[in-house]
Amino acid sequence: MKKVLVVCGNGIASSSIMLAGLKDYLDEQGVKADLDKASLMDCTDDTFNSKDLIVSSTKLNRPGVKTPVIVGSALLTGIGEDEVLKQIKDELTK
Amino acid sequence: MGIKIFVNEGTPDISTYQAAIKFAGLPMLKANGIYSQFSQACIKREKQFPTGLKLADGMGIAIPHGDSNLVKVSGISFVRLLKPVSFGLMEDAQQQIDCKFLFNLALAKGDEHLTILRKLMKLFQSKEFIQDLAELPLDLLTSNLQTKLN
8 A cells, every 4th residue: 555644844734634635535536545644844854755655735845855745735725626636646546 | 612813904014924923923912822932933934834825816815823832822813914925835935925814823732723724724715705804894804703713
């Protein structure tokens, strides 16, 4: 199962909302994934690189991160959400 | 227990996000809801993880928030700015968004952030709500927000 890490500034609120939205969508689409959330500040490059996909509330400026990153603030605001969800699904099912 | 709501109109001299965040903190500080370091912590966080959001019509709302440890009593301070100020965009700190509205969240518990953010995000998608933020007299807006956010 692919491992997805959802991250935001402090890993409390935004990431929880993004994770909940993502989980509902993936369940509905029948895509299985191992979802977890964290604070951007607590994550080392190694943490990120041990995952298959990062969904972040903000653009990551970390050259050491090799895992694909999708900016998922749309999952928070709902604006452009469908597009981002589709992008995540495509990444998880490729 | 309810979250205290403060509603104010900005002053003409506010032209930076730092000044806007400080202004938003004043009523909460006066009500003894936050420690004096709270606003500075919000400003610092804003630099690292900006909270400007772009709404469907391109309008900006910022939701600066800070450490729960610096909060005594949970409160939300809404400011309707006279002229928009530039905040970093949440999804990309390199980009800016002009924000006319700001919700400064001073919440004492982590799960309150979750509940309030979820409510705000839903409200931000409503044209009617945004219009209320822009046009309602401050006392009406206060009771409106009290009901919608608690």
